[in-house]
Amino acid sequence: AQTVTQSQPEMSVQEAETVTLSCTYDTSESDYYLFWYKQPPSRQMILVIRQEAYKQQNATENRFSVNFQKAAKSFSLKISDSQLGDAAMYFCAYRRGIIQGAQKLVFGQGTRLTINP
Amino acid sequence: EAGVVQSPRYKIIEKKQPVAFWCNPISGHNTLYWYRQNLGQGPELLIRYENEEAVDDSQLPKDRFSAERLKGVDSTLKIQPAELGDSAVYLCASSLDSQREGQGNEQFFGPGTRLTVL
Numbered sequence: 001a002q003t004v005t006q007s008q009p010e011m012s013v014q015e016a017e018t019v020t021l022s023c024t025y026d027t028s029e030s031d032y033y034l035f036w037y038k039q040p041p042s043r044q045m046i047l048v049i050r051q052e053a054y055k056q057q058n059a060t061e062n063r064f065s066v067n068f069q070k071a072a073k074s075f076s077l078k079i080s081d082s083q084l085g086d087a088a089m090y091f092c093a094y095r096r097g098i099i100q101g102a103q104k105l106v107f108g109q110g111t112r113l114t115i116n117p
Numbered sequence: 118e119a120g121v122v123q124s125p126r127y128k129i130i131e132k133k134q135p136v137a138f139w140c141n142p143i144s145g146h147n148t149l150y151w152y153r154q155n156l157g158q159g160p161e162l163l164i165r166y167e168n169e170e171a172v173d174d175s176q177l178p179k180d181r182f183s184a185e186r187l188k189g190v191d192s193t194l195k196i197q198p199a200e201l202g203d204s205a206v207y208l209c210a211s212s213l214d215s216q217r218e219g220q221g222n223e224q225f226f227g228p229g230t231r232l233t234v235l
Contacts, residue, residue, distance in 0.1 A: 043206055045226035091159050107159025
């Protein structure tokens with residue numbers, strides 16, 4: 001079974017600085033997707049960024065980027081120029097590829113990010 | 118475009134009472150998911166529907182949980198009777214087509230229902 005591990009229960013960063021959230025995963029599959037979701041106090045999960053395992057290029061979305069190390073099974077999220085609105089729980093998630101048929105997301109335990117003004 | 122709608126947002130019940138949650142997915146989305154999120158943890162899948170058919174319910178405690186998705190649109194998740202350990206946030210998500218590559222299989226989440234069992 002696939003597992004996702006986030007080893008940082010809490011992180012904090014000064015506003016406008018850069019922070020990196022860590023995630024490792026375990027799988028024997030070669031075709032899969034990785035995601036970072038943000039969950040503010042409103043509880044709604046919001047997709048931040050996604051990475052297809054077959055793509056070597058790291059995904060970027062504005063101030064958010066990932067460092068995808070497939071051999072090491074590592075998938076970290078870097079947030080540049082941190083803003084107060086970035087404060088939330090961040091979840092790393094894994095999903096098998098379409099061919100494998102299983103479409104559920106497997107989530108890590110989450111990292112609570114605090115932005116200090 | 119309206120997102121995934123869930124109701125109620127909060128529910129407090131006594132143990133052994135029944136409770137039901139409702140979800141309206143994004144219009145046109147074929148796949149619907151129910152996840153349970155315990156305090157301080159990530160969500161875990163309970164059941165997935167492809168249109169009206171439940172195709173993955175291996176994590177659903179079938180002795181007390183039931184779900185339905187009539188006409189392949191709205192869905193309800195029921196617990197009867199509720200136990201103290203059922204206190205959690207119940208999240209509904211939908212995707213356009215889980216069998217499609219790329220953004221077509223992206224899951225969009227609702228705001229969830231926070232259940233407290235006393």
